[in-house]
Amino acid sequence: MSRRPSAVTGVAPWLVLGFMATAVAASFWYLALDLSGILSREGLDQMVRFAGGFFPPELSPGFLRQVGWGTLETLAISAVGTLLAVLVGIALAVPGAGRVGRWARLPSRLVLNVLRSIPEVVWAALMVLAAGLGPFAGTLALASHTAGVLGRLFAEALENAPSEPTDALRHAGASPIVTFCYGSLPVVMPQLLSYTLYRWENNIRMATVLGVVGAGGLGQMLFVSLSLFKQDEAATVLIAMLLIVGVVDALSAVLRRVLSRSGT
């Protein structure tokens, strides 16, 4: 990001600000939001009553155990989903990087783009139709989207990898599979690993919420609790979600610091 000391100069920025102000005004007008209704005495009372239902959180041992299993399920969904995505991603990245031949490059890139541009929640809604309610649908949904993301990153890593090792192996008469496993894979492995870990981190966060559309894990527990008007249970699930996100953030920060120290 360029950081120029000069402040706003010229006409263009003011035009932009004017455009943005118009857009905001038009949006509020179009939505005709009943903010006065929400912010009225009654609306606020209702909101406060709803929020008050969340306290105190349900802390009975039985429910806590359930939340514990939900947490494990969430972690399992993210781990298995990411792993599947790595396998599919590599399978698509190899042709996507032009390793199989020119003709295979564009179709695999296209598949990767489609996988990537459909958001996880939409995939989850689709997979719930295909595999039924539950964590398996969530796993497949995460795997589909992540395969697109990782596949593209892997393909780029493969394209940018130096070609000397593979060339040397090929000239020595090695088969294409051996060439790939011993010429390309070791070179790009650190990159693949760091991309995969990064996506896994994302997916843990995603897996906690995917359940909202019925794809298992903590999200589904939250949805069920809210549907049964058990706000106290929902509060416990929300706390568990916050804890997961917090722990993952802290762990990844520590890991990154350790890795960057040992890497340089």
Add this chain to the structure above:
Amino acid sequence: MSRPAERPALRDPALLPRLAITLFALVLLWPGLELAEFDVGALFDARGLETLGRFVASFLPPETSTEFLQLVAQATLQTLAMATAGVALAAVLAFPAALVASRALSISRIGPGRGRWLGEALRLPVRWLLIVLRSIPEIVWALLFVRAVGLGPAAGVLAIAINYSGMLGKVYFEIFESGDTRPARAILETGGGRLVAFGYGIFPVALPELVSYSVYRWECAVRASVVMGFVGAGGLGQQMDLSMKMLAGGEVATILIVFFLLVLLADTVSGILRRTVA
């Protein structure tokens, strides 16, 4: 062709450790597979496969009746309006929070003044609040607000406003702190008030970055408002959820195409705006 005898021994010295690591990972993974109810059989269940097959087959051709296109156009406008209104509200909420949370305007930090603890005691809770607001994802906020204010775009706007105020607030105060704080400090040291120091010392320099980041968040909000529709918060997502539940593949296909175009549009607009400002 060389004869096999002339080729060097094809032995991988690292084979054993690699195999061991793979085996170890698989053993670790096994409970995960169980927990995720990993069951490839469920995918190939004849009945489910047939339903899904018919559904996916009905994606083509996309639904293009005038009536449905009008519906989609309305939902698209609603999505855009939700994102815009949500981010605007978020910015309004985030700005004062960032002013309080920023250390750039702290008078007590300049000298060995009193009230240093008081300042921190005020700043930390605001920072924690911002963390909580942004740690709960927008779709969960949307789910909560749908229960609190009913189905429709209002829940989506509130969800974006609350979630994004947490993100914008954090980035805003980081922008305030990361820029050149000497002008503001000079004003504070000569006895100027905090707001004066902010208005003349920090804000003019920070404005382009503030606008740029907010516009980027708007781009994310467009994508998120599509997703939030799935829990009933209006916009394209709600339409897609309905069409999916009715197994109307053609409609889903149309909405997906519109969604891609919308994301592309948001990308382009936000790129142009940010280039102009920065």
